[in-house]
Amino acid sequence: MSINLAAAKRIMVALDYAEAKQAEALVRSLEGIPCYLKVGMQLFYSAGPAFVQMLKEKGYNVFLDLKMHDIPNTVKGGVESIAKLGVDMFNVHAAGGKQMMEAAMEGVDKALQAASGPKPIVIGVTQLTSTSQAVMNEEIGIEGSVEDAVIRYARLAQAAGLHGVVASPLEVVRIKETCGSGFVTVTPGIRPAGADIGDQSRVMTPEQAFAQGTDYIVIGRPITAAPDPRAALEAIIASV
Numbered sequence: 001m002s003i004n005l006a007a008a009k010r011i012m013v014a015l016d017y018a019e020a021k022q023a024e025a026l027v028r029s030l031e032g033i034p035c036y037l038k039v040g041m042q043l044f045y046s047a048g049p050a051f052v053q054m055l056k057e058k059g060y061n062v063f064l065d066l067k068m069h070d071i072p073n074t075v076k077g078g079v080e081s082i083a084k085l086g087v088d089m090f091n092v093h094a095a096g097g098k099q100m101m102e103a104a105m106e107g108v109d110k111a112l113q114a115a116s117g118p119k120p121i122v123i124g125v126t127q128l129t130s131t132s133q134a135v136m137n138e139e140i141g142i143e144g145s146v147e148d149a150v151i152r153y154a155r156l157a158q159a160a161g162l163h164g165v166v167a168s169p170l171e172v173v174r175i176k177e178t179c180g181s182g183f184v185t186v187t188p189g190i191r192p193a194g195a196d197i198g199d200q201s202r203v204m205t206p207e208q209a210f211a212q213g214t215d216y217i218v219i220g221r222p223i224t225a226a227p228d229p230r231a232a233l234e235a236i237i238a239s240v
């Protein structure tokens with residue numbers, strides 16, 4: 001089967017596993033498909049930097065999804081450590097504020113002064129795709145629409161010098177209108193038609209998400225929990 005390489009590069013597979021050996025088996029099963037690989041907190045906390053370095057040695061683009069959110073000085077230090085790993089993308093919570101996001105960018109510059117390498121794409125998490133309108137208003141206590149909240153975070157992230165945001169595909173058109181087409185959007189909350197939504201709330205299919213103009217889609221369980229993950233990824237690639 002021939003693979004649409006351009007589409008594959010814009011699909012991030014979430015390696016949400018407890019142990020390195022499970023993630024390694026998944027990566028082996030996807031061999032030859034140039035998808036992005038996303039390492040989140042579950043795998044990073046157990047497998048650590050060595051796992052990220054192994055993916056980089058295999059030539060993968062890696063998104064380190066640790067969603068940093070702390071005081072500016074701590075985030076700057078954390079970013080210095082992860083920028084030295086040579087990841088292609090990482091993120092911080094936009095809710096940490098402009099000063100915290102600026103500190104993240106300073107952390108990148110400091111790491112790259114010490115060890116030269118390509119500059120990672122730094123993105124801000126807006127409203128988690130598991131957060132519904134009701135949860136945001138009634139539990140978290142943020143007023144207004146989710147879309148407006150996402151746009152405020154996106155503007156703040158852009159003002160702090162970040163390259164883009166994580167949001168749901170439902171907000172992509174407004175993010176691009178507000179921040180420009182070059183402002184990167186990374187969209188989880190992706191479910192092929194008929195797939196179980198699980199804990200996600202703001203969802204679209206892969207085809208719909210790309211039709212909104214998103215740059216990257218993030219997909220975990222529809223691939224990792226499939227009986228044949230490679231076939232699931234190939235079907236998604238073929239659908240977009």
Ligand SMILES: O=c1ccn([C@@H]2O[C@H](COP(=O)(O)O)[C@@H](O)[C@H]2O)c(=O)[nH]1
Pocket residue numbers: 014016040125127128129130166167188189190200218219220221222
């Ligand atoms: O708002 C966000 C930010 C990050 N994620 C991450 O994306 C994947 C989605 O996995 P699925 O199994 O496809 O639901 C997961 O690693 C999340 O931590 C997100 O879903 N929403």
